[in-house]
Amino acid sequence: MGAQQLDVDQVSLDPASWTVLQRCLDHRDSWPTDNPHVMGTKGTKAGRGAASTAYPFHVLDDCGFPPRMVRSTRLVDLVNTLDPKLVAAAFGMDPQATLIYLADHIDATRLPEP
Template sequence: MIVTRISKTGRASASSAYVSHLLDPCGIPPRTLRSTRLADLVNTLDPKLVAAALGMDPEATMIYLADHVDPGRLPDESTRAK
């Protein structure tokens, strides 16, 4: 969450122009940061919980699910039933 002098007095979030200007030196647009953060949350937590916490539709979080499974989450080859 980014708090500015204007946003700290109310419930409004920082403007997109302010955030874009803040991120200009690093060369990354706010949309990329948001998408990356959502993808990380959805792939490490329950997508339905992420949707509820962020006020999104559960279907909206599904586009952030990766088609890659971390090898550490897979069962060991020797313990799989054959």
């Protein structure tokens, strides 16, 4: 399944997320599998089932960061660099939910020159 087969109907991914997804798909292309899921394991590549919901937690065990922290950090970055409504649409969230990720400081480098 190459990236050209992806159908993104609502919101385009930001460059960092697109790069990660592309790397996942490129890695999957090297596997002999017909499994349609982006995230595959040695156990799921022979079938068509999805990886277990516990899989992402165990993949990150060695780095010491739980998936919730990685997701929150990513959302903080996206909400503070993009439109929070676009982030909400991309992640299937309520637009109000993204507001909790707004930082309480202003990046002076992003302000227009006086």
